[in-house]
Amino acid sequence: MKAIEAKEVYFSYPDGTAALKGINISIPKGEFAGVLGGNGSGKTTLLRLLNGLLKPAKGDILIEGKNIKSIDRDALFTKVCTMFQNPEDQLFSPTVAQDIAFGPVNMGLSREEVRQRVRSALAAVEMSDCAQRPIHALSFGQKKRVCLAGVLAMDPEIILLDEPTSCLDPAGVSSIMRLLKNLNKQKGITFVMSTHSVDLVPVFIDRVIILDKGIVAQDGAPQAVFSDSDKLKSAKLRLPHIGHLFEVLKNEDGHNIEHLPLTVGEARQELKKLWS
Amino acid sequence: MNDIFSDYFAQRDNFLTRIDARLKAVFVIMAIILTLFSQRVFVPWCIILLVPAILLSIKVPVKIIIHRICAPLGIALSILCIQTFYHGGTPIWRLHIGVLSLTAYAEGLRYGYAMVLRIMASTSWVLFLSMTTSLPKLLEAGLWFKLPPAWIEVCFLTYRYIFVLLEDAKTVFDAQKVRLGYTAPFRSLRSLGVLAGTIVIKAYDQSIATYEAMMLRGYKNINQDLAPMERLKTADVLAVFIFGLILIALALNS
Amino acid sequence: MAMKKTAFYLVLSAIFCLLASGNAWAMHISEGILPMKWAGLWYLIALPFVIKGIRDIKKKTEINPHFKVLLGLMGAVVFIISCMPVPVPTAGTCSHPAGTGISAVLVGPVMSILVTSIALLIQALFLAHGGLTTWGADIVSMGVMGSFAAYFSFRILQKLKAPLFLCGFIAGLLADWATYATTSFELASALHGSKSMLSLFYTILVAFIPTQLPLGILEGFLTGGMVVFVYKRRPDILHSLGVIKKAIPVCIFALGFAALLLASQTALAQEQGKWPGVDVNVVEKFAQEQGRPAWTPFINTDQGDLLLFVFLLAGAAGGFMAGFCWRKLFCPPTSAIVSEANEGGLRRTRRSEAQAGENKK
Numbered sequence: 001m002k003a004i005e006a007k008e009v010y011f012s013y014p015d016g017t018a019a020l021k022g023i024n025i026s027i028p029k030g031e032f033a034g035v036l037g038g039n040g041s042g043k044t045t046l047l048r049l050l051n052g053l054l055k056p057a058k059g060d061i062l063i064e065g066k067n068i069k070s071i072d073r074d075a076l077f078t079k080v081c082t083m084f085q086n087p088e089d090q091l092f093s094p095t096v097a098q099d100i101a102f103g104p105v106n107m108g109l110s111r112e113e114v115r116q117r118v119r120s121a122l123a124a125v126e127m128s129d130c131a132q133r134p135i136h137a138l139s140f141g142q143k144k145r146v147c148l149a150g151v152l153a154m155d156p157e158i159i160l161l162d163e164p165t166s167c168l169d170p171a172g173v174s175s176i177m178r179l180l181k182n183l184n185k186q187k188g189i190t191f192v193m194s195t196h197s198v199d200l201v202p203v204f205i206d207r208v209i210i211l212d213k214g215i216v217a218q219d220g221a222p223q224a225v226f227s228d229s230d231k232l233k234s235a236k237l238r239l240p241h242i243g244h245l246f247e248v249l250k251n252e253d254g255h256n257i258e259h260l261p262l263t264v265g266e267a268r269q270e271l272k273k274l275w276s
Numbered sequence: 277m278n279d280i281f282s283d284y285f286a287q288r289d290n291f292l293t294r295i296d297a298r299l300k301a302v303f304v305i306m307a308i309i310l311t312l313f314s315q316r317v318f319v320p321w322c323i324i325l326l327v328p329a330i331l332l333s334i335k336v337p338v339k340i341i342i343h344r345i346c347a348p349l350g351i352a353l354s355i356l357c358i359q360t361f362y363h364g365g366t367p368i369w370r371l372h373i374g375v376l377s378l379t380a381y382a383e384g385l386r387y388g389y390a391m392v393l394r395i396m397a398s399t400s401w402v403l404f405l406s407m408t409t410s411l412p413k414l415l416e417a418g419l420w421f422k423l424p425p426a427w428i429e430v431c432f433l434t435y436r437y438i439f440v441l442l443e444d445a446k447t448v449f450d451a452q453k454v455r456l457g458y459t460a461p462f463r464s465l466r467s468l469g470v471l472a473g474t475i476v477i478k479a480y481d482q483s484i485a486t487y488e489a490m491m492l493r494g495y496k497n498i499n500q501d502l503a504p505m506e507r508l509k510t511a512d513v514l515a516v517f518i519f520g521l522i523l524i525a526l527a528l529n530s
Numbered sequence: 531m532a533m534k535k536t537a538f539y540l541v542l543s544a545i546f547c548l549l550a551s552g553n554a555w556a557m558h559i560s561e562g563i564l565p566m567k568w569a570g571l572w573y574l575i576a577l578p579f580v581i582k583g584i585r586d587i588k589k590k591t592e593i594n595p596h597f598k599v600l601l602g603l604m605g606a607v608v609f610i611i612s613c614m615p616v617p618v619p620t621a622g623t624c625s626h627p628a629g630t631g632i633s634a635v636l637v638g639p640v641m642s643i644l645v646t647s648i649a650l651l652i653q654a655l656f657l658a659h660g661g662l663t664t665w666g667a668d669i670v671s672m673g674v675m676g677s678f679a680a681y682f683s684f685r686i687l688q689k690l691k692a693p694l695f696l697c698g699f700i701a702g703l704l705a706d707w708a709t710y711a712t713t714s715f716e717l718a719s720a721l722h723g724s725k726s727m728l729s730l731f732y733t734i735l736v737a738f739i740p741t742q743l744p745l746g747i748l749e750g751f752l753t754g755g756m757v758v759f760v761y762k763r764r765p766d767i768l769h770s771l772g773v774i775k776k777a778i779p780v781c782i783f784a785l786g787f788a789a790l791l792l793a794s795q796t797a798l799a800q801e802q803g804k805w806p807g808v809d810v811n812v813v814e815k816f817a818q819e820q821g822r823p824a825w826t827p828f829i830n831t832d833q834g835d836l837l838l839f840v841f842l843l844a845g846a847a848g849g850f851m852a853g854f855c856w857r858k859l860f861c862p863p864t865s866a867i868v869s870e871a872n873e874g875g876l877r878r879t880r881r882s883e884a885q886a887g888e889n890k891k
Contacts, residue, residue: 002373051492053488053492071465077491077492077493077494078494081492081493082489082492084281084485084489086485088440088482089482089485089486089488089489090486090489092433092436092437092486092489092490092599093432093436094410094411094432094435094436095412098412101488102495103492103493103494106493106494106495106496107494128377133287134283134287134412135436136439136440145382150493153495154493201366283656300862304662304663306563308561308661308662308663309566309663311562312562312565312566312569312663313566344657344658347560347658347659348560348561348562348658351560351563352560352563353565354737355721358721358730358733359721362723362725362730363723363724363725391562391563394562395560395561395562395563396562397562398561398562398663399560399561399562399658399661401561402561402654402658402661402662403658404656404658405655407580407656411652411656412656413725414655426587426588426598427580427583427584427644427647427648429598429602430598430602430605430644430645430648431585431602431605431648432602432603432649433598433599433602433603433605433606433650434602434603434605434609434645434649435652436602436605437602437603437606438606438609438610438652441603441606441607441610442607442610442613445610445614465748465752465755466751468614468616468748468751468752468755469751469752469753469754469755469756469758469759470755470759471614472611472614472632472752472753472755472756472759473755473756473757473758473759473760473763474759475607475610475611476607476632476636476756476760476767477760477763477764477767478603479600479603479606479607479725480600480603480764480767482568482603483596483599483600483602483603484596484598485867486603487595487599487600488597490599491595497591497595497598506709514635530889
């Protein structure tokens with residue numbers, strides 16, 4: 001079953017800027033999809049269409065087969081949750097526990113259920129000891145985790161992530177990505193993540209959608225998408241560093257490399273082959 | 277941030293911060309009222325000595341306490357001067373400045389002195405409340421006391437976003453400073469205007485983003501997350517009751 | 531003797547000024563200064579305004595759903611601006627603007643009173659500026675007087691087509707000065723004892739001059755600069771908040787003018803009884819001589835309470851028209867707000883994409 005679909009979606013801003021032109025994507029349930037693209041390619045606009053904040057000028061957005069227009073807004077916001085790029089946009093309560101409880105309380109759950117959800121969400125993001133801390137006393141990485149906890153507390157089926165790793169240090173990036181991947185595997189939550197970070201993609205993401213000036217330039221597994229470096233350049237992207245290294249080894253040093261490795265593990269295997 | 281807000285101390289865990297915010301709020305308000313009604317100097321002196329001692333016992337730095345009482349102390353001393361030279365009939369001292377003579381009166385001095393003590397004692401109580409009770413807890417207490425939920429909700433948002441906008445303001449200020457934005461008077465005024473404008477724009481944009489985020493989590497124009505407070509603990513009630521009785525006894529005797 | 535008295539009050543003011551200026555927080559009345567009855571009185575005066583503000587939140591939120599969140603952010607803006615250190619040359623130290631001028635211009639006077647009450651509470655609790663018993667008095671001085679002075683001066687200058695900077699400058703200036711005049715009044719009324727309240731009022735007023743006079747001017751520059759900057763950078767914000775309004779229909783002015791004329795004519799009629807004009811002294815005299823005496827007026831306003839009744843009618847007519855056209859006068863149109871809010875949301879999308887690009891770099 002498809003979790004999210006966009007069928008011939010067009011969207012333009014009031015000033016006439018055509019942000020999306022004929023987008024067709026289909027993300028199965030339980031998949032971890034990444035939306036890549038340069039600035040102004042339409043990544044954030046696409047996410048805002050998928051969560052119902054914006055309405056497409058043409059075309060349809062389907063959530064589990066149902067047109068988004070026919071879904072009750074409360075049900076939609078419970079099923080499809082969004083984690084914003086800037087945590088300050090999303091953290092509006094004074095304390096961690098209050099912010100995480102915001103969604104479940106609005107869902108009409110009982111106090112006990114809300115407390116239970118807050119506890120499990122904090123445990124999922126490994127911040128159980130920070131429940132009563134004020135938001136302003138948290139570091140940037142901790143705020144990102146609290147944002148994620150706030151979203152998890154609503155028990156969604158689909159989570160949209162707008163650049164979840166932006167402004168994080170390398171340890172923070174791998175920590176949050178590991179967390180997301182575990183949630184994807186263990187709870188079967190469908191993730192749609194917009195990002196610039198091409199190095200992350202092959203490690204964590206099952207399917208890559210590349211947007212280029214409002215159209216889908218490529219859509220497929222990372223290996224297939226990153227095999228065409230010209231299309232990547234046109235979309236203002238690049239190969240992951242590992243892939244770029246092996247591309248140079250292949251094109252300029254004449255080494256026989258069939259498939260460009262995109263992760264450290266794949267590179268290691270390829271190097272062993274080269275050295276043997 | 278900590279040199280602006282004493283909220284930081286209210287986040288710590290000690291026997292005072294654990295007392296219910298409702299009880300502390302009621303106690304402090306009653307204490308201030310009793311202090312203002314007291315005619316003799318004994319009660320205010322007790323408070324001026326006791327409250328800082330209590331704050332020191334929960335490891336609030338002396339520097340912070342002194343910093344907080346400086347501004348009210350200045351105002352209090354000026355009130356003392358006005359009362360001394362303005363009120364009374366029994367002259368105690370004369371100051372001659374050319375043809376002008378200023379007369380200090382005993383009644384004015386006494387009255388002014390009592391006022392200074394009342395001001396410092398009342399300020400001590402507010403300091404006590406702010407250093408042992410965080411604003412979110414006070415606002416929850418306010419909700420319990422049936423203050424309008426809409427006002428409380430706006431308070432919560434204000435408190436939350438003070439820190440965000442303060443960081444933004446500091447960043448913009450520093451960016452202006454390193455580009456010589458404050459090296460001349462008119463340039464400084466212009467830079468301040470730009471700074472204020474930048475904060476307003478950021479606040480507006482932040483409000484839209486925050487509202488969208490709230491909407492996506494089911495917000496419908498009223499924050500239902502303002503949780504009711506738990507039952508009052510007997511120990512807390514007893515402690516506050518006993519202190520309240522002591523204070524009333526002192527006030528009645530004075 | 532009068533000179534000596536004046537000199538005495540000036541010296542007293544100087545002492546007050548020296549001691550109270552410090553960091554020039556004098557606009558906040560510290561905890562414990564006001565006796566309970568005066569503190570209670572100012573609370574009673576402030577309360578209706580705050581209640582009105584709370585009631586209006588619901589109505590405004592129905593028109594503009596994100597208004598409550600905006601108010602929260604505006605409260606933070608007022609707090610931060612009132613924490614901004616502004617060097618005051620005459621005080622030799624830094625002072626702090628009120629900030630209510632800015633909020634009154636942006637969200638209107640009633641909402642400004644509400645956000646000021648919040649900012650004042652936080653300042654009283656966590657910065658020891660102001661107090662809990664003096665919260666009511668501070669709301670009246672900074673919130674009520676400051677906001678209304680700023681708002682009405684801004685609007686009047688706008689209608690007179692003054693430059694935007696000047697509108698903002700005068701708004702900020704008058705917000706500050708109205709605040710300090712009210713604070714002086716509050717202090718004088720509570721502390722004058724058996725002496726004359728006015729003399730103490732003037733003493734405190736004069737004492738505030740070295741800090742508050744230049745601070746008012748600085749706050750004027752701050753407010754004017756802010757309005758112009760926001761207008762140049764993001765005029766949509768000023769449009770959506772109704773700061774830049776459409777022209778008021780001429781008929782409202784005409785009706786208002788007519789009401790004013792009616793009131794002035796009746797006032798003049800009253801005055802004619804005291805100072806007979808040329809019509810009585812000259813025209814009627816000649817008319818009498820020519821055998822054409824003056825007729826009794828159809829409506830003789832010199833009898834009984836008729837004049838007062840006419841005043842009442844004029845006031846009622848003007849008030850009714852103002853109330854009937856309140857939305858046209860002061861509320862921005864619904865469609866404009868909704869579309870501006872949506873556009874703002876969309877603009878944020880594009881800005882966040884641009885920000886993401888900068889982060890990437």
